[in-house]
Amino acid sequence: MALIKNGTQVSDQWITADDDTPVQADIPTIVSYKRFLAERETLVRSRAELGVKVSPGEDVTALERDLARLQVIALDFPKFTDGRSYSAARILRQRLGFEGEIRATGDVLRDQYLFMQRAGFDSYEVNDGVEARQWLDAVREFSHYYQPAPNGTSAVWARRHAHLAAAAE
Amino acid sequence: MYRYDEFDAQLVQERVAQFRGQVARRVAGEMTEDEFKPLRLMNGLYLQIHAYMLRVAIPYGTFNAPQMRKLAHIARVYDKGYGHFTTRQNIQYNWITLEQTPDILEELASVEMHAIQTSGNCIRNTTADPYAGAAVDEHEDPRIWAEIIRQWSSFHPEFSFLPRKFKIAVTGAENDRAAVRVHDIGLVIVRNDAGEVGFKVMVGGGQGRTPMIAKTIREFVPKDNLLSYLEAVLRVYNMLGRRDNKYKARIKILVHEVGVEEVTRLVEAEWEAMKQETSVDLPAEERDRIAAYFAPPAFEVLADTDxxxxxxxxxxxxxxxxxxxxxxxxxxxxxxxxxxxxxxxxxxxxxxxxxxxxxxxxxxxxxxxxxxxxxxxxxxxxxxxxxxxxxxxxxxxxxxVGLATGNIGLAGDIIACPGLDYCDLANARSIPVSQAISERFADLNRQYDIGPLEIKISGCINACGHHHVGHIGILGVDRKGEEHYQLTLGGRADDAAAIGKITGPGFSADGIVDAVETVVETYLTLRLDPAERFIDTLERLGFQPFKERLYGAKAA
Amino acid sequence: MSLKALKANRLIDGEAVWLTEAGGWSDRVSAARTEGDAEGHATLEQIGVQATADSLVVNAELIDVEFRDGAPVPTKLKERIRALGPTVRLDLGKQSEPKSRLQEVA
Structure with missing residues (x-):
């Protein structure tokens, strides 16, 4: 697996732990959502940097009180056609104000990078051999969007009226 | 009508380039069919029995002469000289090649058209009243909102991989001509007690395997909050709609399984929470900019009669x-x-x-x-x-040019899906049945005597031919390798929307034409007077007399 | 064991095609390779999977055929329509092409 973040390929500092592997203080670890909720008391008090992997159908709002403690939330795509993690990403960014890394895992493919980026994802676990260049090409395919998005892009109507305002001056 | 500005034009142009790249990667073997199929469907490209089929969007059914000429040009150059207008106010071509599709999209873009989201598990082309801006009974032009919905739903970052397709319809008139009650979301423009304009929102209508009439989840959404309310509905659906079975994945099943009260509660909670966030609702300037395109045209001042x-x-x-x-x-x-x-x-x-x-x-x-x-x-x-x-x-x-048949709303004005002659999903042919019925009622005077009658034919349970909401509905099925047709009566897609009920055992391809004639003749003998329409007689008397004539007194 | 052929649509243009004896894809069902036993069916299926993986064709599937006048003909209506063209437009599709062309590819 390779990791693309901020348009470049980076080495992944995180391990994704099985539910029975102990979390070590010096290894940034992503645990499953179920485990996090079950062992929450212990995990939040541990010294390890923590991430949680959330599968579609699991409710990210249950993580709300611990968001400041979490560096990474990995939202999974068991199949790229399962779009529930897009909603989870937007809820994390726009409703819960999560500012850490939202990582796309699972069936993460080139033609969905842009949707993911606009929904609030900022890192992408991709197959080995996928180059950052391809990610950059994919997210630059459009210059304008009809919706405002959590990644900070404004909707086309904001540009339209800025443009009209500028033209009127 | 709406015209693209530089932003719309660039978006559609970039979409063409994006799809050209996707096709190139597919042809080069860099993408599997499983990866590519959802992408091509989101651009209206199906693979059917004989070739690819391209469904071109006619947003809310509105277009103009230069666009129609371009559609003709595409039919000549890239297809076999014809096109097919669909039951979703779109047009489709039946003999398309994959390699030429990007060029066709390029041609479409040159006249402000596209094939974006005419298929796929995303928000589809919005249906609207075809008489919008002209009808006597209209309160407000629904196309303003259909265009606002078109823009909002195009390449939506959250709602492009829904459990299943999602269809929205808007009407702004007294009489529903957009079949809003058989859409995933039906919007009716209304005024509240304070005189403000907004939308009555109905959810969970649809046809297909499990036909349902939409249920009202909100009597009034202020028009300026339409988009955030739609986002709330779509988010609830995206998160909770079933993904384990494609036949149970439409929002109507969610509404049916969890109940309309619970769906309403979830939507309201979501909408309430969204109000604290960056709003997707359009600022007034943008709404007004779009509305201006739908201002009444410069009509001449003319006498009532000529x-x-x-x-x-x-x-x-x-x-x-x-x-x-x-x-x-x-x-x-x-x-x-x-x-x-x-x-x-x-x-x-x-x-x-x-x-x-x-x-x-x-x-x-x-x-x-x-x-x-x-x-x-x-x-x-x-x-x-x-x-x-x-x-x-x-x-x-x-x-x-052979386009003056005076049969709108009559027995000859039959809706039929392409059926097994073209469609890879079909179980039986639809077109030959519609042709045979049309021939049987060829005498226009007979059609005038029969009066308003909606006959609708689908070649499979997906119900693209709207048979569930036909006064007379016909569903083609495959029975041990033979085409077989079920007959339903009493469906309607208007304000009194209802799902038709099956009369009894089905019929052969020849038998179904006789059966339709029997139903019509039964109506003619039973109606109170010529002003009583078929659907009224049926609703007054019920199925019994029709079943007796179809199957004999005993069977009924 | 029924007689089967392998149908598909060519990726690049969607044309309905059938696997031939020579291992190519013909736009005529009359040229189709047929197999009558389980082993033969499995071979056809395997070729279909490979041709799909090679991005040559899509929707590869075995269909039932029978011999008529010395050539394979699909037995099911849908497959007959695929082999000929729409029954409501005899001027279109494979059925509209000259007979000589039919013989040539067969």
Missing amino acids: TGFEARKFEDRDFRHWVRTNVKPHRQAGYAIVDISLKPTGGIPGDITADQMDAVADIAEAYAVDSEIRATYQQNLVLPHVRLQDLSAVYDRLVE
Whole structure:
């Protein structure tokens, strides 16, 4: 697996732990959502940097009180056609104000990078051999969007009226 | 009508380039069919029995003469000289190649058209009243909102991989001509007690395997909050709609399984929470910018009647008959709405040749305000704004190209999906059945006597031919390798929307035509008077007399 | 054991095609390779999977055929329509092409 973040390929500092592997203080670890909720008391008090992997159908709002403690939330795509993690990403960014890394895992493919980026994802676990260049090409395919998005892009109507305002001056 | 600005134009242009890249990667083997199929579907490209099929969006059914000419050009150059208007106010081509599709999309972009989201598990083309901006009974033009929805739903970052397709319909008139109650979301423009304009929102209607009539989840959403309310509905659906079974994945099943009260509660909670966030609701300037495109055109000040028109109606029986069925009153004095039937006797419903497309474009350019044309879900066309004084000329031109069949709303105006002649999903043919019924009722005088009657035919349970909401519905099935047809009665797609019920055992391909005739003859003997429509007689008397005639007294 | 052929649509243009004896894809069902036993069916299926993986064709599937006048003909209506063209437009599709062309590819 390779990791693309901020348009470049980076080495992944995180391990994704099985539910029975102990979390070590010096290894940034992503645990499953179920485990996090079950062992929450212990995990939040541990010294390890923590991430949680959330599968579609699991409710990210249950993580709300611990968001400041979490560096990474990995939202999974068991199949790229399962779009529930897009909603989870937007809820994390726009409703819960999560500012850490939202990582796309699972069936993460080139033609969905842009949707993911606009929904609030900022890192992408991709197959080995996928180059950052391809990610950059994919997210630059459009210059304008009809919706405002959590990644900070404004909707086309904001540009339209800025443009009209500028033209009127 | 709406016109692209530089932003819309660039978006559509970039979409063409994106798809060109996707096709190239697919052809080079860099993408599997499983990866590519959802992408091509989101651009309206299906693989059918004989070739690829491209479904081109006609947003809310509104287009104009230059666009129609481009559609004709595409039919000639890239297809086999014809196109097929669908039950979703779109047009599709049946003989498309994958490698030429990016070029076709390029051609479409040059006239502000596209195939974006005409298929796939995303928000589809919004249905609207084909008489919008012209109908006498209209409160507000639904196309403003349909265009706002089009923009909001295009390449939506959250709702492009929904459990299943999602269809929205909007009407702004007294009479529902957009079948809003059989859409995933049906929107009716209403006024509240304070006189403010907003939307009544209905959710969970649909046809297919499990037909349902939509249920109201909110009596009034202020119009400025429409988009955030839609986002709330879509988010609840995206998160909770079933993904384990494609036949149970539509929002109607969610509404059915968790109940309309619970869906309403979830949507309200979501909407409430969204109000604290960056709003997706449009600022007033943008709403007004879009609304301005739908301002009434520059109508001439004309008298209520036209002597030439009246004289021809008096003298020419064929013209008079055509006017009776195919011309509707217009809100503007001296104008009329013209329906163009794509249902010639024995013809293929919705099919139109490239030459006919050009002819309609010419007629629209000569006689229709702003050369506007509409497509209807009944697979017909409309010229929404024609002067009464021009009706005679319009009629003559339509006669020349075989488009003046005076049967709108009658037995010959049959909706039929492409069926097994083209469609890879079909179980039985639809078109030959519609042709045989059309031939059986070829005598227009007989159709006039029968009066309003909606016959709708689907070649499989997906119900693209809307059989569930036909007064007379026909569903083709495969019974041990033979085509077999189930008959339903009593469906309707209007304000009193209802799902038709199966009469009993089905019929062979020949038998179904006789069965339809039996039903119609039964109606004719039972109606109180000629003013009582088929659907009224059926609702007054119930199924019994029809079943008796179809199956004999015992079986009934 | 029924007689089967392998149908597909060519990726690039969607044309309905059938696997031939020579291992190519013909746009005529009359040229189709047929197999009548389980082993033969499995071979056809395997070729279909490979041709799909090679991005040559899509929707590869075995269909039932029978011999008529010395050539394979699909037995099911849908497959007959695929082999000929729409029953409502005899001027279109494979059925509209000259007979000589039919013999040539067969």
